[in-house]
Amino acid sequence: MSANRPAAVVVLAAGEGTRMKSKTPKVLHEISGRSLVGHVVSAARELDPRNLVVVVGHAGERVTAHLAERFPGTRTAFQAEQNGTGHAVRIALGELGGETDGTVVVVCGDTPLLSGRTLTALAATHAADGNAVTVLTAEVPDSTGYGRIVRDADGAVTEIVEHKDATAGQREILEINSGVFAFDGKLLAEALGKVRTDNSQGEEYLTDVLGILRTAGHRVGACVAGDHREILGINNRVQLAEARRLLNERLLEQAMLAGVTVVDPASVLVDVTVTFEPDAVIHPGTQLLGASHLAEGAEVGPNTRLKDTVVGAGARVDNAVADSAEIGPGASVGPFAYLRPGTRLGTKAKAGTYVEMKNATIGEGTKVPHLSYVGDATIGEYTNIGAASVFVNYDGEAKHHTTIGSHCKTGSDNMFVAPVTVGDGAYTAAGSVITKDVPAGSLAVARGQQRNIEGWVARKRPGSAAAQAAATASERATGEN
Numbered sequence: 001m002s003a004n005r006p007a008a009v010v011v012l013a014a015g016e017g018t019r020m021k022s023k024t025p026k027v028l029h030e031i032s033g034r035s036l037v038g039h040v041v042s043a044a045r046e047l048d049p050r051n052l053v054v055v056v057g058h059a060g061e062r063v064t065a066h067l068a069e070r071f072p073g074t075r076t077a078f079q080a081e082q083n084g085t086g087h088a089v090r091i092a093l094g095e096l097g098g099e100t101d102g103t104v105v106v107v108c109g110d111t112p113l114l115s116g117r118t119l120t121a122l123a124a125t126h127a128a129d130g131n132a133v134t135v136l137t138a139e140v141p142d143s144t145g146y147g148r149i150v151r152d153a154d155g156a157v158t159e160i161v162e163h164k165d166a167t168a169g170q171r172e173i174l175e176i177n178s179g180v181f182a183f184d185g186k187l188l189a190e191a192l193g194k195v196r197t198d199n200s201q202g203e204e205y206l207t208d209v210l211g212i213l214r215t216a217g218h219r220v221g222a223c224v225a226g227d228h229r230e231i232l233g234i235n236n237r238v239q240l241a242e243a244r245r246l247l248n249e250r251l252l253e254q255a256m257l258a259g260v261t262v263v264d265p266a267s268v269l270v271d272v273t274v275t276f277e278p279d280a281v282i283h284p285g286t287q288l289l290g291a292s293h294l295a296e297g298a299e300v301g302p303n304t305r306l307k308d309t310v311v312g313a314g315a316r317v318d319n320a321v322a323d324s325a326e327i328g329p330g331a332s333v334g335p336f337a338y339l340r341p342g343t344r345l346g347t348k349a350k351a352g353t354y355v356e357m358k359n360a361t362i363g364e365g366t367k368v369p370h371l372s373y374v375g376d377a378t379i380g381e382y383t384n385i386g387a388a389s390v391f392v393n394y395d396g397e398a399k400h401h402t403t404i405g406s407h408c409k410t411g412s413d414n415m416f417v418a419p420v421t422v423g424d425g426a427y428t429a430a431g432s433v434i435t436k437d438v439p440a441g442s443l444a445v446a447r448g449q450q451r452n453i454e455g456w457v458a459r460k461r462p463g464s465a466a467a468q469a470a471a472t473a474s475e476r477a478t479g480e481n
Helices: 035-046 059-071 085-096 116-129 187-191 208-214 237-257 456-462 465-480
Strands: 009-014 051-056 075-076 103-108 135-138 149-153 157-161 177-185 222-223 285-289 305-308 319-323 337-340 350-362 367-379 388-394 402-404 415-417 419-421
Touching: 009 035, 009 085, 009 208, 035 051, 035 059, 035 103, 035 116, 051 059, 051 085, 059 075, 059 157, 075 085, 085 103, 085 187, 103 116, 116 177, 116 337, 135 208, 157 208, 157 222, 177 187, 177 222, 208 222, 305 402, 415 419, 456 465
Parallel strands: 009 051, 009 103, 051 075, 135 222, 285 305, 305 319, 319 337, 337 350, 350 367, 367 388, 367 402, 388 415, 402 419
Antiparallel strands: 103 177, 135 177, 149 157, 149 177
8 A cells, every 4th residue: 555645636627618519528538448537536446545535516426327337336426516626625624524644635526647656756756845735737838828936046846827817927928837736635625615606617626725725824836747738638439539649649658668669659549448368469440348358369340340349469450340359369350340249259160241240249260251241149269151151140039049960061142140159060052041040061952953044045035135145055056066
């Protein structure tokens, strides 16, 4: 357990976010597979706080339900009216009761790039310097519009000056306020009781606590974030897209440093929950979503979308879509294949060009090379499924299962009308509609016998191009004879 373990982390997530122009609450918009507030909660959890409470307001029920589903155990406090950040923190402390003896870290729920590493550094600086409050700051290339951090000769923070109130000299300051703080919990509770609302917004500002504590003789310090982009807040869709780009770059950089080859990082998207093993290769135009995992030597892409899909060691997935599937070691998928939920490809199995699979278990070495649909099926080992095969699994009311054994060879243009079983080592003839079980080692032929009706075209399509071609062929054959 860390010596700097906070008493609590408070996440401010009550705002409506009107500039998002959306029915979805701002903090529930997602980037890289996680909501904005989810990213912040995840970073906060890295501090291992004794308590974590999220202040909700606009669409509070939706936000609370989201947190309960994705981050079980997270507490919420409801701010019925958004009367400022100070008011929100007061409500959070009320939810915590007396559990504020120690450091209380306050973060904003719309800063998805904020890392646990930076929050840990903030808590450590706060403890080491013995501050009453420590501000997370950042040095930015352009501080226009931000609150400036003003320090004294000893480096202590004397005030935070908003851009509109700053002097010409203060506007030259590049260190800005992030809106993230570490407080002494008891001093925070006392100071919040002194915050006034005599401002243009009539709200309780959390930043007023800094002046109250400093006036009382307490030290206000700062911790500078290593990367100023971590403190970026989201207010509109443009900023949302920018944050997604930055986070995606961070995730791909981590993957590459861990031994993954990303051929063109600018065209690859990954979620924070995706995992990799060394020597995996990601080609351009690939999206890796959810709990997807690439094992050692797996090669994915180009133009591939995997969600909650495991790709085994040395497997190859090319121009394909997979959702909740398992692709075994050395297996081959695509191009232009679709693996739907419940699909499991065994070692060195193949789902080839224009193949769709759903709820299907495919054995080791088995191949479904092209132009086929395999749904609700189990296929054994080293079987070959002919082109243009369809597993007819739906009778209009219910789904039914097809079982095909090991070392089978099924012909092209087969229909397997479920429920049906084809035994080990059996063959089925091309063009067959299999409606009955096929015993092991048998050949099943289920098609009408071919019958040729001589002269049909001349009689039924006289004068047509086909009739003329047939007549010419007949004359040529007669002449040759």
